[in-house]
Amino acid sequence: MSERAPDLGWQKAGGSPHRIGLALGRAGRRAAHAHLPSSLYFQAITGPAHAQAVARMAANTRARFPLIWAEIEGLAEGLEMPVEQVFAWNCRGDLLARVPDGCTTVMVPGAEPVLAHNEDGLPFFRGGCFVAEVTPEHAPGFHAFCYPGSIPGHTFAFNDAGLAQTTNNIRLTGIEPDIPRMVLGRAVLTTDSLTAALDILRDGSDSGPNSGGFHFALSSRRDPRILSVEFGRGQLSVVEITRVSAHANHALHHPLGVSRQIITQSSGDRQIRADQLLAEGCDPLTILRDDGGTGLPIRRDAPDDPDDENTLGTAVLRLAADGIHWSIHDRRTGPATYSGTTP
Numbered sequence: 001m002s003e004r005a006p007d008l009g010w011q012k013a014g015g016s017p018h019r020i021g022l023a024l025g026r027a028g029r030r031a032a033h034a035h036l037p038s039s040l041y042f043q044a045i046t047g048p049a050h051a052q053a054v055a056r057m058a059a060n061t062r063a064r065f066p067l068i069w070a071e072i073e074g075l076a077e078g079l080e081m082p083v084e085q086v087f088a089w090n091c092r093g094d095l096l097a098r099v100p101d102g103c104t105t106v107m108v109p110g111a112e113p114v115l116a117h118n119e120d121g122l123p124f125f126r127g128g129c130f131v132a133e134v135t136p137e138h139a140p141g142f143h144a145f146c147y148p149g150s151i152p153g154h155t156f157a158f159n160d161a162g163l164a165q166t167t168n169n170i171r172l173t174g175i176e177p178d179i180p181r182m183v184l185g186r187a188v189l190t191t192d193s194l195t196a197a198l199d200i201l202r203d204g205s206d207s208g209p210n211s212g213g214f215h216f217a218l219s220s221r222r223d224p225r226i227l228s229v230e231f232g233r234g235q236l237s238v239v240e241i242t243r244v245s246a247h248a249n250h251a252l253h254h255p256l257g258v259s260r261q262i263i264t265q266s267s268g269d270r271q272i273r274a275d276q277l278l279a280e281g282c283d284p285l286t287i288l289r290d291d292g293g294t295g296l297p298i299r300r301d302a303p304d305d306p307d308d309e310n311t312l313g314t315a316v317l318r319l320a321a322d323g324i325h326w327s328i329h330d331r332r333t334g335p336a337t338y339s340g341t342t343p
Contacts, residue, residue: 006337008313008330009130011146016137017067018074021151024132025078025086028148031128032079036149039122041092041099046085050095053177054088060179061087068186071151079149089149093169094177094212097262101154101169102309104270104298105217105247106284107226113219115226116284116316117156117166119145120300123310131313131328131338139190143326143342145313153186154214156315158324158342161192162221164317169249170213171262172233179203181211181232188216194223198238201231208236213257215247221319230254246274246287266307269295288314289332299332 013023036042044050062069072090076083092099102120107113121129128148135141144157158164165188184201191197197218203209213232219225226241230251237254249267251257273293277286288311291297300311314329323343327336 006330007127008328008337010133010338011130012133014135017070020134020136021071021074021076022078024146024151025075027078027130028128028146029079031125031148032081035122035124035128036089041096042089045092045095046088050088053095054084054091057091057094057177057180058087061183064179065183065187068151068183071186075149075151081149086149090151090182091177091180093182093214094175094180097171097173099169100308102249102266102300102307103166103168104274104288105166105168105215106274106278106287107217107228107241107245107247108284109226109241109243111224112318112320113224113226114284114316114318115156115164115166115217115219116288117314118288118298118300118311119155119313119315120309120311121147122308123303123305126310126312129312140192142189144189145315145328151182151186153189154182156313156317157189158317158326159189160342162319162324163189163191163193163197164219164319164324165189166217166315168215168247170215170230170232170251170254170257171249171264172213172251172257173260173262175212175233176210177212178210181209181214184209184211185214185216188218192222194218194220194225194227198227198229201229201236207234208232210234213251213254213261215251217241217247219319221321221324224319228253230257232257233260244278246271246278248274264307266296266300266305266309269293270298273298285314285316285329291332301332
């Protein structure tokens, strides 16, 4: 850990789902109250226009993932906010195609695969986000980047069973969601294999979950493939990554996504720039810290970012025989803010 005060905090949580949610809610309470009530995104998501969809997803979450629902109830209690509003906020990407969740992922296959990731989100949350070190009662422990007011599992994370996950927003259109994509992401953190993770994401069907759009990069110490998984709107597409690759915020192989999605200028520019830097042989951290090129940058710090997103954290996860070697950075330069090895 560096000596300077980090922009990115650290929060331990453990025990029952409710106790975990409670601790995460308390950790994010100040930032959530400072920024969410005045946010136009929050006002839109928690408004009457989406009430029916939120109620449907809440019923499905309680039925299929009761432990995650208990965590959300604890989160709401810790935040001192109504659970209906907190749950709706955790459905934001299912309800709004232009929700401000960005991100860029670099995937390096091999004997020791690497997942590297920029977590891009609402700029007002800089200084309010944290890494959660979570030890559940009946599931693998994990580390995850957390936003105030949000459950883990939709950013970058890795668990004690050797599974690593990074997540990118995909802006699919025309969705009438049944299950929140963030709930599915949280459920993936309870798994111990790529097969089990895909079973969660298939949502009990051969097609895929009727949720908002996400891209997951998944790898495991037990199965060192890197899987690029794009899902949402009732479809799931899985591609094994066999060469160094990058992924921004639009679908590259999801059948409906390729034809029915919003590709912002930032997402398009970041994909092009990352592919260029990969072709030049740049390492993942250099790519994720890059602010060059002719278009909008990979590393995002502009107060007038057109997607209303800034880079709030960067992770490099290397899956080796002796564990997951990880480093987490909260600024563009300098050493890692946090680093370690999870056996």
